[in-house]
Amino acid sequence: MVRVSGQPYPLLRRPLSIHDRDGDSLEIFFARTGLGTGILAEKRKGETLDILGPMGKGFTLPKAVKGKAFWLAGGGRGIAPLYFLAQELQAKGGRPRIFYGGRSEPDLPLLRRLASRKWEIFISTDDGSAGFPGLVTVLLEKELARSVRPAVIFACGPDPMLKRVGEIAAEHEIPARLSLESIMGCGIGACWGCVRRIRRDGAPDWVKICEEGPVFSGNEIIWDGGKTPSPSSPPARGGEKMGPTR
Amino acid sequence: MRTAARESERKRRGLKDEGRVRGGRLPDLAVDLGFLKLRNPVIAASGTFGYGLEFKPFVDLEKLGGIIVKGLYFNPRPGNPPPRLAESPSGLINSIGLQGIGVRAFCEKVLPRLEGLQTPILVNVCGETDEEYAAVIDFLNTAQRIAAYELNISCPNVRKGGQCPALSPDHTFSLVKLAKETSRRPLIVKLSPNVTDIASVARAAEEAGADALSLINTLLAMAVDVETRRPRLANIFGGLSGPAIKPIALRMVYQTASSVKIPVIGMGGIMTGRDALEFLIIGARAVEVGTANFVNPGAAVEIVGGIQAYCREKGISRVADIIGTLTTG
Numbered sequence: 128m129v130r131v132s133g134q135p136y137p138l139l140r141r142p143l144s145i146h147d148r149d150g151d152s153l154e155i156f157f158a159r160t161g162l163g164t165g166i167l168a169e170k171r172k173g174e175t176l177d178i179l180g181p182m183g184k185g186f187t188l189p190k191a192v193k194g195k196a197f198w199l200a201g202g203g204r205g206i207a208p209l210y211f212l213a214q215e216l217q218a219k220g221g222r223p224r225i226f227y228g229g230r231s232e233p234d235l236p237l238l239r240r241l242a243s244r245k246w247e248i249f250i251s252t253d254d255g256s257a258g259f260p261g262l263v264t265v266l267l268e269k270e271l272a273r274s275v276r277p278a279v280i281f282a283c284g285p286d287p288m289l290k291r292v293g294e295i296a297a298e299h300e301i302p303a304r305l306s307l308e309s310i311m312g313c314g315i316g317a318c319w320g321c322v323r324r325i326r327r328d329g330a331p332d333w334v335k336i337c338e339e340g341p342v343f344s345g346n347e348i349i350w351d352g353g354k355t356p357s358p359s360s361p362p363a364r365g366g367e368k369m370g371p372t373r
Numbered sequence: 374m375r376t377a378a379r380e381s382e383r384k385r386r387g388l389k390d391e392g393r394v395r396g397g398r399l400p401d402l403a404v405d406l407g408f409l410k411l412r413n414p415v416i417a418a419s420g421t422f423g424y425g426l427e428f429k430p431f432v433d434l435e436k437l438g439g440i441i442v443k444g445l446y447f448n449p450r451p452g453n454p455p456p457r458l459a460e461s462p463s464g465l466i467n468s469i470g471l472q473g474i475g476v477r478a479f480c481e482k483v484l485p486r487l488e489g490l491q492t493p494i495l496v497n498v499c500g501e502t503d504e505e506y507a508a509v510i511d512f513l514n515t516a517q518r519i520a521a522y523e524l525n526i527s528c529p530n531v532r533k534g535g536q537c538p539a540l541s542p543d544h545t546f547s548l549v550k551l552a553k554e555t556s557r558r559p560l561i562v563k564l565s566p567n568v569t570d571i572a573s574v575a576r577a578a579e580e581a582g583a584d585a586l587s588l589i590n591t592l593l594a595m596a597v598d599v600e601t602r603r604p605r606l607a608n609i610f611g612g613l614s615g616p617a618i619k620p621i622a623l624r625m626v627y628q629t630a631s632s633v634k635i636p637v638i639g640m641g642g643i644m645t646g647r648d649a650l651e652f653l654i655i656g657a658r659a660v661e662v663g664t665a666n667f668v669n670p671g672a673a674v675e676i677v678g679g680i681q682a683y684c685r686e687k688g689i690s691r692v693a694d695i696i697g698t699l700t701t702g
Contacts, residue, residue: 130668135463135616135644138668179431179670310458312465313667315431317423319443319469320458333452333472 128314129155130177131166141167142311142337144208144283145181156207156237182314183337186212186281186304193220198277200226200267200292202284206237208306209283213246224277225249226270228263228288232256264291276301286350293345303345307336324349400684401691402677404438404659406636408559408584409493409520411438411659414692415649415677418640418663419444419497419523419563420469422673424483425490431670436677437492438659442483444497444525447508449475459596459605464617464642465664466594468608471499471528476512484518493520495561501531503538503548507555514557521559524552524583527567527590539565539590542577549581561638564588564629566618571625572632579633587638587661588629589622614664616642623651630656630697644672646679653680656697 128140141163147154159168170176186208189195197216199209206227213223228251229235235257241248250258251266259266263284276299282292283306296303312318314337322333323340331349334340402413416439422428424442434440452472459466474482479496487494496519500506506524513519526539526548538544545562553560562578564571566589575586591612596605622641630637639657642664643649649660665672684692 137460138463138465138615138664139460140668310456312458312467313670315423315670316427317421317670318458318467318667319452319472320455320467322452322455322457322472333455 128179128182128311129167131163133177137163137166139163139312140179140314142182142314142341144185144306145211146207147211147214156204156210158204179314183341184339186306186342188215188219188221189279191278192216194222195278196222196224196275198224198226198267198280200263200280200282200284200288201228202263202282202288203229203234205282205284205288205306206235206241207283209281210237210241212281213244217244217246223247226251226263226267228252228266228284230254262288262291264288264295267292268295271295271299278302279304282306289348290350293348293350296345304342305345305348306342307340307348309336309341311337313337398690400681400689401693402438402681402684403691404693404696406559406585406638406658409439411493413438413677414653414657414659414680415673416441416495416638416659416661417666417673418661419495419525420471421663421666424474424479425487425494426483428666428670432674434490434492436674438677439493439495439520441495441497441523441661442479443473444471444499444528445473445476445479445509445513446471446499446501446528447476447505447512449473449478454607456605456607457611459611461594461596461613461615462617464594464613464615465667466596466606466611466613467591468606468611470608473499476509480513480516484516487518490518494518495521495523497523497525497563498552499525499528501528503530503532503551506548507551510552510555514555519558521561521584522552522556523561523563523587524549525563525590526578527563527565537565539574540568542573545574546577546581549578549583553582559584561585561587563590564625565590566621566625566641567593571628575629575633579635583635585636585638585658586629586633587640589618589625589641592618592621614642616644616648618642619648619651623655626652626657627655627699643676644668646676646681646683649676649680650683650695653692653695654697655699658696 129143130140143155146156201209216223224247226249231252231254251263280296280303289305293303309321312320316338321337323336325334325347404411404414419441425440450473453468453470498509527537529535538548562583591614594613595610598605619642626639636658638659639652640661643662644665652660662673
């Protein structure tokens with residue numbers, strides 16, 4: 128949770144995922160989508176940033192990683208935490224394959240950075256300006272039909288994409304770990320603002336994703352269990368994915 | 374009583390005699406609500422501090438004057454669908470819908486984990502009906518470690534078409550009377566600012582036997598997404614809190630403190646020690662810190678530090694001496 132300013136407006140911290148780690152330094156990657164991220168984008172080298180974290184339960188590495196294939200699907204800025212996850216998987220001997228989708232090529236700012244890694248990268252754009260023309264989930268499904276199935280599919284992105292990834296994974300009986308988004312107030316489980324509909328051993332409940340998520344198994348998430356922002360609605364203010372990898 | 378409280382507080386801090394601040398002694402931050410002595414006037418507000426446990430990793434709970442845990446209905450409560458939050462300039466609008474674990478889980482799972490804590494634990498009491506408020510209090514009466522109840526009279530009442538008791542002096546009176554009769558502990562009544570005449574509701578609560586009043590709860594508010602032309606909260610309306618509401622809170626706390634004899638606890642947008650001091654100066658005996666806890670889990674403790682620094686700077690040996698010292702005219 129990043130406090131972008133010591134002033135009362137904007138008031139709340141912004142939930143941002145860890146994008147990379149290098150020794151003592153952390154990297155965050157975010158889209159400039161509103162007032163908060165706008166202020167954050169103006170920060171200069173040497174400035175101090177007030178950060179609480181890592182919070183919640185992010186992506187976790189499976190017990191057996193070595194030699195196994197893992198697919199990581201990122202929609203838009205949802206790619207941010209997957210970069211870190213891919214590195215961790217690779218460091219443990221796993222074989223990450225990245226699916227990176229956006230509306231058009233400018234929505235895929237991490238292309239070059241991803242290409243510098245030795246991962247298999249699959250690109251899609253809605254308008255066909257780069258890679259596969261169409262949704263990243265369609266690309267993922269196509270590849271699934273002709274590849275060795277991965278041990279786990281990890282995904283971070285907008286709700287409709289995550290919902291479809293969950294469905295595809297379920298059809299192929301592959302575990303899915305999906306990082307959800309919500310408007311967050313505090314990040315420490317105190318405000319109860321960031322709930323999503325989750326089923327965990329029993330009845331569905333409104334679960335605080337800052338504390339118990341934001342990453343959940345595909346089969347835990349109830350997509351039509353309550354009003355969630357419609358696909359056409361803009362992202363949460365500050366609207367970055369929160370998906371700290373651990 | 375007040376002197377005894379200070380004496381024990383000094384003993385706790387290892388201070389022997391009346392401290393002169395300029396001599397480098399720490400100012401005495403203790404305040405007395407009559408029924409409860411607090412080591413300092415800063416209380417974590419209900420609904421912003423979880424059940425206390427959430428803040429353990431971030432802050433020394435023993436440095437707080439008190440903790441009011443999240444409002445409890447009798448049974449677990451699902452709360453409202455999301456989106457539940459909308460940020461506004463210097464403020465936050467929420468419609469959580471008082472999601473909570475209910476009294477049984479609170480007593481069995483939370484209270485034991487707060488064992489050993491010296492800081493007073495207060496419980497915010499909710500109800501969909503007057504009978505439910507009484508049932509919650511009745512259940513909690515048997516639990517240990519609760520210093521007082523804060524009656525949340527801003528809960529939508531199912532028998533009154535969803536109108537909350539706080540909006541009517543008559544309903545406030547009858548509910549507080551029932552709660553007071555049921556309660557084995559002191560009762561603080563938390564008032565809503567969404568009324569035309571706060572003094573009349575405050576007096577109704579006092580006449581019904583309230584031991585103290587706390588205010589203000591959030592201001593009824595809404596926000597609209599102009600892209601989708603939809604409300605930004607699924608519930609359409611929510612409660613506004615944060616620095617944006619502090620001037621209104623000050624006005625209403627002042628009006629209330631001027632109309633009743635029982636202690637008043639002030640809250641609304643307190644972010645710093647100086648914000649808290651404003652409330653003390655206008656007559657609040659203590660303050661509650663709410664939304665600031667979301668922004669900074671250490672906010673309440675930093676506010677205690679801010680009050681202390683002010684007292685030292687001004688040569689004030691007891692923070693209690695500041696209470697109600699507003700000069701007008």
